[in-house]
Amino acid sequence: MNSNTFRMPAAVLLATGAVALLTAPPASATGGTPAGGEGRSGAVVLRTGLDVGLLNKTVHVPLKATLNEVSAPATAEKTALTVTLDGVEGNRPVSVLRADVATSKATADRTKAEAEANLAKARVHVPGLPLLSLIEVEKVTSKAVCEAGKKPVASANVLGTVTALGKKVTLTAGGPTKVEVPGVGMVSMELSGTETTSTTAAAAALRLKVAVNPLNLNVAQVDGEIVLAEAHCQSPKGPAPTTKAPEQPDIKTQTGTGTGGATTGSGTGAGSATDANLAETGGGSLTPFITGGALTLLALGGGALFLTRRGRAQ
Numbered sequence: 001m002n003s004n005t006f007r008m009p010a011a012v013l014l015a016t017g018a019v020a021l022l023t024a025p026p027a028s029a030t031g032g033t034p035a036g037g038e039g040r041s042g043a044v045v046l047r048t049g050l051d052v053g054l055l056n057k058t059v060h061v062p063l064k065a066t067l068n069e070v071s072a073p074a075t076a077e078k079t080a081l082t083v084t085l086d087g088v089e090g091n092r093p094v095s096v097l098r099a100d101v102a103t104s105k106a107t108a109d110r111t112k113a114e115a116e117a118n119l120a121k122a123r124v125h126v127p128g129l130p131l132l133s134l135i136e137v138e139k140v141t142s143k144a145v146c147e148a149g150k151k152p153v154a155s156a157n158v159l160g161t162v163t164a165l166g167k168k169v170t171l172t173a174g175g176p177t178k179v180e181v182p183g184v185g186m187v188s189m190e191l192s193g194t195e196t197t198s199t200t201a202a203a204a205a206l207r208l209k210v211a212v213n214p215l216n217l218n219v220a221q222v223d224g225e226i227v228l229a230e231a232h233c234q235s236p237k238g239p240a241p242t243t244k245a246p247e248q249p250d251i252k253t254q255t256g257t258g259t260g261g262a263t264t265g266s267g268t269g270a271g272s273a274t275d276a277n278l279a280e281t282g283g284g285s286l287t288p289f290i291t292g293g294a295l296t297l298l299a300l301g302g303g304a305l306f307l308t309r310r311g312r313a314q
Contacts, residue, residue: 039113039146041233043104044069046081046097046119050210050224052127054087061085063127067097072108072115088127089217095130098123108233115231116143124226126212128219134187134212136163137228140205146233152201154194156229164189176209185212205229
């Protein structure tokens, strides 16, 4: 499996004043339009904002990490996240997440912004509980689609069984589901949160509020939040361009066939096929004048012939 390893020395964190809980903000949809005309999108498979209290020191070590966080256009498919904290579990790496499938994808252009996150066969651990999973899930997914000129859409799903602190639980949309184990702690799970506005959408498949006190491996308590499968998007600026071809003028096909003066055609009036065929067969605007001249010459010729014959008879 691939893994991401983050090392965060407690001394450095304390020197910077980072002793409070570092909780990542939840997925949310806010108004506004991105500059440049293109949409925006992003996704993350897992996000942690935890505060780890140590037994042998009166200090708290923040554990803030993400897995497969992407911004459009990008994809990620790593399936493990490992974090090392000084003074925790003998300075050995803490396996925060292991999964069979962990993917995130984000795309965006001038017509649509889209993001999705998928997690399957996943096990989440926190410091101090290396053998007991904080939560195990069969499959969680989230998706956000923001298309220009259309209402954004967000969806999130938790499929299959869910186990928290070793207990199978049934999640409901009515409110948080709490699991408490004496001597270990409590996990509060919120199912499938989505939010949309006129231009944005956000979804988080599963949100965990964590409060455990393992009193093991130098860990006194762990408090904070973990989010699984988060996706968000923002619509491109302006309406979606039409893909419909421009309407063409209604031009009827005109045909003409024949020889001599015979013509056939579908057009009528000036510029019709009849006029076109007259041009092809010798007809045109000079035809009446030519015909009149011919008749005049014929009459004159006839008169001259009559006078000639009359003179001979006399």
